[in-house]
Amino acid sequence: LAKTTQPISMDSYEGQEVNITCSHNNIATNDYITWYQQFPSQGPRFIIQGYKTKVTNEVASLFIPADRKSSTLSLPRVSLSDTAVYYCLVNQAGTALIFGKGTTLSVSS
Amino acid sequence: EAGVAQSPRYKIIEKRQSVAFWCNPISGHATLYWYQQILGQGPKLLIQFQNNGVVDDSQLPKDRFSAERLKGVDSTLKIQPAKLEDSAVYLCASSLVRGQGKLFTEAFFGQGTRLTVV
Numbered sequence: 499l500a501k502t503t504q505p506i507s508m509d510s511y512e513g514q515e516v517n518i519t520c521s522h523n524n525i526a527t528n529d530y531i532t533w534y535q536q537f538p539s540q541g542p543r544f545i546i547q548g549y550k551t552k553v554t555n556e557v558a559s560l561f562i563p564a565d566r567k568s569s570t571l572s573l574p575r576v577s578l579s580d581t582a583v584y585y586c587l588v589n590q591a592g593t594a595l596i597f598g599k600g601t602t603l604s605v606s607s
Numbered sequence: 608e609a610g611v612a613q614s615p616r617y618k619i620i621e622k623r624q625s626v627a628f629w630c631n632p633i634s635g636h637a638t639l640y641w642y643q644q645i646l647g648q649g650p651k652l653l654i655q656f657q658n659n660g661v662v663d664d665s666q667l668p669k670d671r672f673s674a675e676r677l678k679g680v681d682s683t684l685k686i687q688p689a690k691l692e693d694s695a696v697y698l699c700a701s702s703l704v705r706g707q708g709k710l711f712t713e714a715f716f717g718q719g720t721r722l723t724v725v
Contacts, residue, residue, distance in 0.1 A: 541611075541698050541716025542650065585649060594640060594663055595700075595714055597649030 501525070502586045507602045516573045518601050520586030523567050529588040531562060531569045536583045536600070545584075546571070573603075581605045609633065611717035613699050619723045625687035628720045632680070632701030638662075640714065641674055641684050642698040650698055656682065689724045696721050 503521040510516045522531065530549055534542040546553055548560045548569070559572040573580055585600040612631040620626050632639050637658050642650035653672065655662040658679040667674065671690070676682040686693055696719040 539718070539721075541700065541719055542714075543716065544713045547713070583649075594652050594655045595650075596652065597642075599647075599649050 501529075501588050501596065502598050504584075504586050504598065504601045506599065507604070509604050509606070510576055512577055512605060512607050513575050516576050516580075516603060516605075518571045518573075518584055518586075518603070519568060520571070521568050522586070522588045525566050525588050526590070528590045530591060531560065531566075532587045532589065532595070533558070533560065533571050534585045534587065534595075534597075536585065542585060542597075576603075576605045578605050578607060611699055611701055611715050613697075613717035613720055615720055616718065617721050617723075619725065620689055622691055622724050623688040625685065626689055626722060627686075628684045628697050628699075628722075630682045630684070630699030630717060632682070632699070633715055636701035636703055636715075637679070638702045638714075639676060639682050640700040640702075641682070642700065642716075644696045644698055644719070646695070653684070686722075689722075691724050694722055694724045 501522055530547055532547040533545045535545050536542040546555055546558050546560045548562050550562050553560045561570045581604055583600040583602050585597050587595050614629050618626055639656045641653040643653050644650040653667045654664040654674045656676045659676045672686055674684045698716055698719045700714040700716040702714040
């Protein structure tokens, strides 16, 4: 069973910042938080991963509070091409990824 | 760097027939996964290999599904006999083994094989 809870869907407009929050109340000490993105007819693609505090890369930022019971994926200035399903996962390094239903983000002009 | 290769991309079969999917992981990736993704759902892990050994196959319906990775590289997933509810996208993914100089082992996915059982 997936160890995370996230909204089923979100809507946004181009140029806005989108924040998707994920709840993982039972996260273990050795668990990492990872986000994947999936476009239709493609396999999931890694976006960002973190353990605590804040992580930023060229695509997104990941905010993790001190208790690690939740995390927020932040996508700055989204475009139409960011329309996809976003999955939040928690797992130990080297273990299989267990996916939930994800959050379907729809970006419109 | 070449990605994870899967074939065929699409397959349509009748129920009770058999079907096989092939996966070639990224070179050097010791860990290989097969996932099943039903429309509208997240990918579900079927089996995980480490080289040619099975790490986790607890979610694999062993009465009809089988998978092998004989030489620790390519892998084949077979369904025999197929049922209507097997209609899904079958995704293959690969990753480095933890400890090969990396703490986090990102999984790389192929484009999948879309199976339709009629």
